[in-house]
Amino acid sequence: MGNRILVAGTWDTKNDELGYIRDVILGQGGEVLAMDVSVLGDPSLPVDITKHDVAAAAGSSIAAAIAAEDENVAMQIMASGAASLAARLHAEGRIDAAIVLGGTMGTDLALDLVSALPLGVPKYIVSTVSFSPMIPPERIPADVQMILWAGGLYGLNSICKASLSQAAGAVLGAARAVEPPRRDRPLIGMTSFGKTVLRYMVHLKPALEARGFEVAVFHATGMGGRAFESLAAEGAFAAVLDFAPQEVGNHLFGSAISAGPDRMTAAGRKAIPQVVSIGCHDLVDLVGWHPVPDRFRDSPFHAHNRILSSVVLSAEERRQVARAIIARIGQAKGPVTLLLPAKGAHEWDREGGPLQDSAGLSAFLTELRAACPSNVRLVDLEFHINDIGFAEAALAVIDGWIAAGVLPQASVAEGQSVTAE
Structure with missing residues (x-):
């Protein structure tokens, strides 16, 4: 049964929200592998994959991302590393699904991360800009699920908890229920x-x-x-x-x-x-x-x-x-x-x-x-x-x-x- 969910986001600024998603998944009997894709800050909760791991997977470093003095450049470094790690984790059988949380910056990274996972792997993006025309169709994987992060730009409240809890349950349920494409017939x-x-x-x-x-x-x-x-x-x-x-x-x-x-x-x-x-x-x-x-x-x-x-x-x-x-x-x-x-x-x-x-x-x-x-x-x-x-x-x-x-x-x-x- 698929239980292990990759939970990715900027754990320095979205610590409470990502932690809430993790708690809901754990509370439903799932497992979590937490990935931090932040650059400047450090999470207050422990993570399994640090920002340094992510930057290194992109052939770079957090120091280089900071030295760029450009948040777009820095986030593209982290997006490259996150995508590479997600693909590797799935190939190694260490994750069964992924959920990524973010605003515009996090969504930009999320699209790269979920695109690195094969079709049939449950992939969810929880975003303040879900379904927005800002997201070009060519960057949307064919089987991604997007959930609007309503009322969640900063901090937890009952409105955003409704979105986050549904998303956490959805990705865990999908990981357990998915029937991956077979390869027994051409x-x-x-x-x-x-x-x-x-x-x-x-x-x-x-x-x-x-x-x-x-x-x-x-x-x-x-x-x-x-x-x-x-x-x-x-x-x-x-x-x-x-x-x-x-x-x-x-x-x-x-x-x-x-x-x-x-x-x-x-x-x-x-x-x-x-x-x-x-x-x-x-x-x-x-x-x-x-x-x-x-x-x-x-x-x-x-x-x-x-x-x-x-x-x-x-x-x-x-x-x-x-x-x-x-x-x-x-x-x-x-x-x-x-x-x-x-x-x-x-x-x-x-x-x-x-x-x-x-x-x-x-x-x-x-x-x-x-x-x-x-x-x-x-x-x-x-x-x-x-x-x-x-x-x-x-x-x-x-x-x-x-x-x-x-x-x-x-x-x-x-x-x-x-x-x-």
Whole structure:
């Protein structure tokens, strides 16, 4: 049972609050490993990992942090050391989860610390700026939990105790209840955009599971793409079916719904076999309650719900997306197959559909073909991306890789079929 929680923060200035979190965890039968990331002062309570340990893990010292005479520089030293130590402690089996407390300075450090822990490790940030637009999406780990530290800028009171006690109980409960990702079956990562828009996973997931794979489908709305890339960078996937690359266009055109500049790159860097396609390539997703940017004022528009809207790209904008996708998969160190469904890239993009633009799709496909590098196998399909023929084409690529030894021959459960449903 996971009981040992890393409790990190500036124990010189947040001694009472961090001590309270520690006491709640201990009172619930957990264990605590206390890490001090302060610079100037010293804690009045004992800690397990001192500020000197943290600075040394960053290849520096507290003296150097103080000599910098810049709190930002000093805290980045401590953030680097804290992240390095947290990763090491988890790898050594000495912690099961982490909770970090802070204001803006502590939150800046906390984001580095929790990012150093693998996906699936419970990680909590208790912050006075939780959910604030000051926190850039690209610094938020895909599975972090944030709790607003209400009324807690200085000292304990009944308001902040309500937040701190919930956070302490949450991280301990998560550490005890978490079911870490298994590694008993080869994992295939797939991107999509929701069952009403892209439906290929309905056919592909059971068919791939029948072949002995585990399948994880990621919602390509910024954070989902970041989680996908994070796992790819760890080498967690045997193969990826990256069929929903619209986060590339989102980033290219400045949308807040972005998975960052490195979307569609991690699998290639790790030589993970990739089957790539064009789902929702023509859409740029926008925060639904934000005003539509001026450049898209005259673009076709679809309100998916109150928090997510999409605009349809012009032919020239789609060509830019095509070049950005090719630039990414063209650097891949492993095999890449690019599937091009000629009859549409999402459910709204069917003949007679509300967002269909045949000329725009043709321009996009033409650009992909013209720019396609030699390392990418291009397959034209006379299907819509949601047709079963598209799913069968993707399965044919996977089966070919299995036969060639590119992918492992996963064990198939007794009685299961190896054909698409």
